[in-house]
Amino acid sequence: MTQVDTAETGQGSLAADDEGTQPAGGSSPGPWKRGPVLTACALLLGLLLLLHGKLTDLAGLGSLVETFLPWFGLFLPVLLAGALWRRSASSVVALLLPVTLWLNLFGGLLGDKSHQAGDLTVVSNNVAAENRDPAGTARDLAASGADLLALEELTDQARGTYEKELAKAYPHHTVQGTVGLWSKLPLSATRPVDVLRGMVGPLAEQLEPEDIPADPPRALRTTVATEKGPLAVYVVHLGSVRVMPRSGFWTESRDAGATKLAKAVAAERSERALVLGDFNGTMDDRAFDGLTSQLRSVQDVAGDGFGFNWPAKFPVARIDQILVRGVEPESAWLLPATGSDHRPVAARISW
Structure with a gap:
């Protein structure tokens, strides 16, 4: 009997194995328990996209993240591929959060929202102080046919070249410090706008000369006389940002300039206003909340894609x-x- 019982027990074990039941020690996790690291990464990415405005700006961390915020979308296909490879249902579901948030933030920039209509063409270019061919740059910009042409980072040495090359196409122009506006329409009430004065702080010894608040001004305000009435135009070159060994992503000069510019725009009496130039930051950056609450970005409203323009050889940010x-x-x-x-x-733009 003992031998028979043993045989029957063995047969019972084989039957259980045939039905797919494995010993507890050799069992594998189900699809909802696989890929816990991938699931955690997806949730963290979603929280970053949702709460980026709450991220600390210590050492400029928040501003740095927001500058390159669209690029965090590159993690989405990587995480999806990992979730499919691990056959992790929990990771796939967790990915719905960052995918939805990214599309909500940037999905509108994926299509072409432009129209053929328009009353006025405007162009802005930081022409770079180290530009070796200002004459060629001036000719290229004039060939755009823009009605208004804003230039930033003008130097004393190159200013005459731009004025000479642009004189035929633009009978009206004004230069205030390192910024200028060339126009096919009459200009009036031109004045400099202070966006840098008083910005020297404890980091001044680390700054480049161009970032130390002093004359010449780096912003102007003027009135353009159009057929439909006056248009207030601001040409701006805000302070540079730096990655510094001791202080991280330094944005103090730019941020303070953005605050001053927002106050100037808020005090502007003209109903129609145009602000253009080199902001040294993207419109996702919290530093520009004061401006984006009053003004609309043409790229967001009527652009095609993200419109990244810097650096010119491989643009990664606008x-x-x-x-x-x-x-x-x-x-x-x-x-x-x-x-x-x-x-x-x-x-x-149109009226």
């Missing part, structure tokens, strides 16, 4: 902006690279 109030953006695009490290930004 740091040159065209913002409007009281007029309608119809289209926004980039011009071919000039002799600068910034690609020019362009837009058409």
